[in-house]
Amino acid sequence: MPHDYQDSGADSHGPVTSAQPVPASNGQFPRWIWGVYLLLFAASVPWYIPADAPLRLWFGLPHWVVISLAATFGVALFTAFVINRLWPSQESPDA
Amino acid sequence: MSSSLGGGVGIAVGLYLALVLALGVAARRQRTGDSLAEFYLAGRQLSGPVLLLTLYATQYSGNTLIGYPGEAYRLGFSWVMSVGFMMAIIVAYLLFAPRLHHLAKRHHFVTPGDWLTYRFHSPSLTLLANVLLIAAIANYLLAQLMAMGHITAGLSGGAVPYWVGVVLLTLVVLVYETIGGMRAVAWTDALQGVMLAVGLTGLLLAASPTPDHLAAVTTWIAREAPEKVSVPGWDVCRNWFSTLALIGLSGAVYPHAIQRIYAARDSTALRRSFSVMVFLPMVTTGSVFLVGILAIEQLAGTGPIEADQVLPLLLTEWSARSPVLYALSLIVIVAVVSAIMSTADSVLLSLSSILAKDVLGTTVLRGADEARLTHVGKMVSWVLVAGLVGIALNPRFTLWGLTELKMEILAQVAPLFILGVSWDRLTTPAALAGLATGVAVYAGLLASGHSQLWNLHAGVVAMLVNVGVCIAVSKVGSPPSRLEPLPG
Numbered sequence: 001m002p003h004d005y006q007d008s009g010a011d012s013h014g015p016v017t018s019a020q021p022v023p024a025s026n027g028q029f030p031r032w033i034w035g036v037y038l039l040l041f042a043a044s045v046p047w048y049i050p051a052d053a054p055l056r057l058w059f060g061l062p063h064w065v066v067i068s069l070a071a072t073f074g075v076a077l078f079t080a081f082v083i084n085r086l087w088p089s090q091e092s093p094d095a
Numbered sequence: 096m097s098s099s100l101g102g103g104v105g106i107a108v109g110l111y112l113a114l115v116l117a118l119g120v121a122a123r124r125q126r127t128g129d130s131l132a133e134f135y136l137a138g139r140q141l142s143g144p145v146l147l148l149t150l151y152a153t154q155y156s157g158n159t160l161i162g163y164p165g166e167a168y169r170l171g172f173s174w175v176m177s178v179g180f181m182m183a184i185i186v187a188y189l190l191f192a193p194r195l196h197h198l199a200k201r202h203h204f205v206t207p208g209d210w211l212t213y214r215f216h217s218p219s220l221t222l223l224a225n226v227l228l229i230a231a232i233a234n235y236l237l238a239q240l241m242a243m244g245h246i247t248a249g250l251s252g253g254a255v256p257y258w259v260g261v262v263l264l265t266l267v268v269l270v271y272e273t274i275g276g277m278r279a280v281a282w283t284d285a286l287q288g289v290m291l292a293v294g295l296t297g298l299l300l301a302a303s304p305t306p307d308h309l310a311a312v313t314t315w316i317a318r319e320a321p322e323k324v325s326v327p328g329w330d331v332c333r334n335w336f337s338t339l340a341l342i343g344l345s346g347a348v349y350p351h352a353i354q355r356i357y358a359a360r361d362s363t364a365l366r367r368s369f370s371v372m373v374f375l376p377m378v379t380t381g382s383v384f385l386v387g388i389l390a391i392e393q394l395a396g397t398g399p400i401e402a403d404q405v406l407p408l409l410l411t412e413w414s415a416r417s418p419v420l421y422a423l424s425l426i427v428i429v430a431v432v433s434a435i436m437s438t439a440d441s442v443l444l445s446l447s448s449i450l451a452k453d454v455l456g457t458t459v460l461r462g463a464d465e466a467r468l469t470h471v472g473k474m475v476s477w478v479l480v481a482g483l484v485g486i487a488l489n490p491r492f493t494l495w496g497l498t499e500l501k502m503e504i505l506a507q508v509a510p511l512f513i514l515g516v517s518w519d520r521l522t523t524p525a526a527l528a529g530l531a532t533g534v535a536v537y538a539g540l541l542a543s544g545h546s547q548l549w550n551l552h553a554g555v556v557a558m559l560v561n562v563g564v565c566i567a568v569s570k571v572g573s574p575p576s577r578l579e580p581l582p583g
Contacts (some may be wrong), residue, residue, distance in 0.1 A: 047332040062311025
């Protein structure tokens with residue numbers, strides 16, 4: 001357990017390289033990511049496509065399903081980026 | 096089903112049960128003591144891969160494999176929402192998991208109640224939240240026990256009665272959990288997670304969808320049942336948004352999920368497991384969604400069928416086509432059994448910890464040492480399960496009814512973790528007032544027959560009120576003197 005904190009301490013004070021998460025100042029993710037999530041989740045629900053739109057097939061599926069899945073995949077990709085690059089420093093919450 | 100899958104099912108499931116029991120024994124040999132953290136959190140040493148598989152196997156219950164294809168079959172393409180709402184759970188973790196993991200390590204949290212006590216210093220709040228958590232996950236456990244009976248009876252064509260399935264599978268879970276605690280649960284979950292992944296691959300191979308095949312099916316559905324293909328209207332979209340919020344926020348605060356955040360070896364393990372977990376809905380839920388869609392055409396000639404019968408009927412049909420598809424069907428069946436058991440064991444362990452530590456440990460067993468509480472926790476598991484098996488053998492609820500109720504109760508507790516961790520200005524009176532108001536609004540809506548308002552779930556409406564009260568009371572009131580603000 002102490003190993004964990006020592007490591008995270010080094011992360012938060014040492015030089016930040018491309019392989020290390022960028023520590024947030026208050027032990028949390030930067031607020032702007034929630035705006036991106038809001039946009040991506042909003043895009044995953046087809047509220048903006050007219051309900052009477054004609055059926056169009058993309059990859060054998062209705063086009064609105066493919067758009068929804070693409071937005072959802074965007075959520076996954078963005079989350080992977082957030083976790084790997086913006087994970088908050090562990091030392092800050094309770095230091 | 097028994098005529099086509101027959102004895103192979105018994106052998107496959109029997110081998111699987113023997114394997115999980117062996118893992119339970121192996122896990123016991125790794126134990127280093129009788130502390131609560133050792134039994135309930137595997138000594139806080141879950142590494143990335145094990146953490147990933149235990150989160151995966153726990154998050155995807157039998158309902159995912161049995162219920163979701165049925166929902167896609169019933170609702171059509173709008174069930175693609177299931178991919179998004181399972182992903183929303185991982186996003187919701189980001190709101191609180193990094194900080195909670197760190198605090199759990201530092202302050203030795205074992206149960207969700209430990210966080211609440213640390214944050215709010217209010218026995219009333221912790222008690223009320225624990226009552227809700229226990230109600231929600233006892234409900235969830237009951238649903239898994241009932242699913243054990245249904246799947247056993249269904250797969251054996253009634254040759255193995257419902258009650259035998261409930262009792263036998265529950266007994267196996269109880270045995271490996273009692274001897275190995277969280278470590279046994281995590282290891283068996285890892286096996287169950289692999290089975291789930293292999294089973295889903297089997298499902299996809301059996302369904303073998305190509306763009307041309309999908310296009311033919313979609314065109315057929317558009318002709319025969321156009322409402323299942325058309326762009327959802329605003330009413331469905333509102334319900335879609337509501338479901339994203341409900342499942343995302345509630346699923347992230349399952350007590351057994353919270354305890355896996357505590358049990359992670361370090362933040363690297365947590366990060367690695369989340370960064371893989373977030374892609375799994377595309378594979379897992381996406382696969383069962385496609386299978387359900389394909390079933391709309393494939394089962395068109397079988398007459399009216401219940402949603403939960405979709406997958407068993409498909410497996411019966413596939414298994415009769417070739418030996419390879421027969422083998423794949425067996426893998427899917429073992430995956431279904433393992434998905435049910437992996438959820439049941441995690442929920443049971445969590446319930447046992449809350450009852451032993453937070454309820455008995457603060458009342459009749461106040462001052463007892465950890466070894467005694469651990470021992471009592473094991474006994475509590477057996478007594479609790481005996482009671483729930485009694486209810487499962489005489490069920491008066493539907494599985495989906497139990498699932499909905501559970502998520503909407505959890506939604507009222509979610510702000511205590513999400514706001515509690517992320518917003519330092521949340522005060523104890525505000526949290527208590529929000530929780531009480533949220534529960535009252537939810538109960539009132541249900542009692543007045545409004546399970547949804549404007550296509551929003553009653554639990555989501557109540558949670559919005561809950562959060563509103565939390566914010567309003569925190570802003571107008573001064574923090575109580577006993578509240579320890581979160582540093583940071």
